[in-house]
Amino acid sequence: MARVIVVTSGKGGVGKTTSTAALGAALAQAGQNVVVVDFDVGLRNLDLVMGAERRVVFDLINVVHGDAKLPQALIRDKRVETLHLLPASQTRDKDALRPEGVARVIGELRDRFDWVICDSPAGIERGATLAMYHADAAVVVTNPEVSSVRDSDRIIGLLDAKTQRAERGETIEKHLLLTRYDPVRAARGEMLKTEDVLEILSIPLLGIIPDSQEVLRASNLGIPVTLANASSSPARAYFEAAKRLKGETLPVTVPVERNASFIGRLFGRRAVA
Amino acid sequence: MADWLGELDAQLQRSPDFFASRPIVVDLSASGLRGPGIRALFQALYERGIRVVGMEGVEMTALGTGLADLPPILGGGRPAGGVELPGAGGQAAPAEAPEPAQAAPPEPQPAPVPAGEANSLLLDQSVRSGQSVHFPRGDVTVLGAVASGAEIVAGGSIHVYGALRGRAIAGLTGDARARIFCQRLDAELLAIDGAYTTADDMDPALRGRPVQAWRQGEAIAMAALD
Numbered sequence: 001m002a003r004v005i006v007v008t009s010g011k012g013g014v015g016k017t018t019s020t021a022a023l024g025a026a027l028a029q030a031g032q033n034v035v036v037v038d039f040d041v042g043l044r045n046l047d048l049v050m051g052a053e054r055r056v057v058f059d060l061i062n063v064v065h066g067d068a069k070l071p072q073a074l075i076r077d078k079r080v081e082t083l084h085l086l087p088a089s090q091t092r093d094k095d096a097l098r099p100e101g102v103a104r105v106i107g108e109l110r111d112r113f114d115w116v117i118c119d120s121p122a123g124i125e126r127g128a129t130l131a132m133y134h135a136d137a138a139v140v141v142t143n144p145e146v147s148s149v150r151d152s153d154r155i156i157g158l159l160d161a162k163t164q165r166a167e168r169g170e171t172i173e174k175h176l177l178l179t180r181y182d183p184v185r186a187a188r189g190e191m192l193k194t195e196d197v198l199e200i201l202s203i204p205l206l207g208i209i210p211d212s213q214e215v216l217r218a219s220n221l222g223i224p225v226t227l228a229n230a231s232s233s234p235a236r237a238y239f240e241a242a243k244r245l246k247g248e249t250l251p252v253t254v255p256v257e258r259n260a261s262f263i264g265r266l267f268g269r270r271a272v273a
Numbered sequence: 274m275a276d277w278l279g280e281l282d283a284q285l286q287r288s289p290d291f292f293a294s295r296p297i298v299v300d301l302s303a304s305g306l307r308g309p310g311i312r313a314l315f316q317a318l319y320e321r322g323i324r325v326v327g328m329e330g331v332e333m334t335a336l337g338t339g340l341a342d343l344p345p346i347l348g349g350g351r352p353a354g355g356v357e358l359p360g361a362g363g364q365a366a367p368a369e370a371p372e373p374a375q376a377a378p379p380e381p382q383p384a385p386v387p388a389g390e391a392n393s394l395l396l397d398q399s400v401r402s403g404q405s406v407h408f409p410r411g412d413v414t415v416l417g418a419v420a421s422g423a424e425i426v427a428g429g430s431i432h433v434y435g436a437l438r439g440r441a442i443a444g445l446t447g448d449a450r451a452r453i454f455c456q457r458l459d460a461e462l463l464a465i466d467g468a469y470t471t472a473d474d475m476d477p478a479l480r481g482r483p484v485q486a487w488r489q490g491e492a493i494a495m496a497a498l499d
Contacts, residue, residue: 124403150402153420157401200420200438202399 002110005117006135010151012122014143015179018215020119021049021224026242028083033114038088039131040121041096047087050077051222061089064101070108079227094127106134124154129162137173139206143180144192149200156201175206177241182211183254207241208254209234278317285321292323298347302330409446421461449488458484468493
């Protein structure tokens with residue numbers, strides 16, 4: 001039975017698209033059939049992060065409106081064959097999404113794949129609520145800073161109100177993915193600590209993704225970070241998070257950068273500028 | 274409109290005391306009336322001795338100018354089921370004894386509070402940011418935290434068994450004795466029957482502690498509970 005996951009946050013720019021691509025690639029590398037769906041109509045980014053921007057012919061809006069069939073719009077990843085992308089439109093906007101059309105598309109995707117990961121746009125309006133409507137579980141991406149935490153809290157409230165599961169009286173699983181975590185700054189009190197975020201949001205922790213230059217490097221190359229550099233600290237954190245999504249219980253730790261060189265091992269801690 | 278008033282007059286003839294001392298909220302959602310029509314309706318009701326304390330089902334924009342003489346728009350009424358109207362043959366006694374006019378909660382029209390309806394609200398989950406809890410009938414108790422950006426508005430007191438990070442507005446319907454209790458004060462705003470205090474004006478020594486707040490004259494007084 002397919003699982004539909006929405007990656008959402010409320011706040012913009014916290015790492016939803018990066019996390020969608022990374023988790024999708026991690027699950028696909030483990031042998032699962034995965035499709036990542038970009039719901040950010042008009043401001044699409046998932047195709048860039050996946051490196052598929054030059055192969056987009058048809059998109060989610062075309063399929064929702066019936067102008068194209070789903071197989072015509074799906075783009076298979078060149079590196080991992082069980083990973084597919086359904087891109088969004090860049091020329092339309094979120095008003096072009098139709099609830100009945102989205103329901104039909106999600107239904108078709110459920111039949112074909114093990115995991116349907118929906119990359120939600122920022123905000124709490126139509127795009128975000130349509131992205132979350134059909135979800136079985138949600139990954140709430142949060143940076144350890146106050147505006148992101150408050151916006152995530154708002155989104156959690158909406159998950160409990162505006163999803164199909166909520167309307168049926170069922171619970172929707174919610175997982176916290178803490179991104180851009182910098183343990184040094186957290187210790188100095190410049191960033192919220194994990195416990196503070198958990199105390200405010202009160203949802204189980206899926207993983208902590210450390211702040212890293214690898215993320216930007218990978219997204220500029222158009223490769224999900226778990227494929228670009230699988231041994232980097234964010235990639236390792238995403239692999240663990242993907243395992244937890246599948247139901248495995250792993251203790252949550254913050255992976256640190258591994259420096260292979262001898263000098264690196266002597267001066268192991270990253271120098272603080 | 275004339276037909277409706279005719280039916281109303283017939284009902285008043287059958288049971289002249291039916292509306293006596295009952296505060297009435299008029300639901301205009303099905304009427305399609307605008308400013309002048311609404312005024313005419315209320316004038317007609319007044320002439321028949323019906324006391325209108327509020328209205329619902331109408332937008333402010335439909336009322337036009339000169340709103341000062343109209344009763345307030347109330348919200349949040351729940352349907353309480355129909356009220357037994359005495360039949361044509363029956364005399365005075367209405368379905369239930371007329372309720373004394375309460376300063377408090379707006380009621381869907383016209384209905385006395387049915388027996389057994391709760392006058393306190395218990396929430397056994399945290400209140401998330403952006404959520405707004407309105408309970409004019411009485412106290413609200415939250416078993417959890419009230420997030421920043423959330424608000425609790427109660428006719429009575431507010432009890433938060435957790436951190437209060439949002440807004441708490443108590444004594445909404447005029448109860449100056451209402452109090453606000455929380456296990457951890459981080460509130461953005463506290464208000465009791467119209468008097469309020471914001472986070473800036475609260476004593477910093479009380480932040481993060483269990484606190485109760487009550488109204489002292491025109492101001493809000495606060496004291497730690499530990």
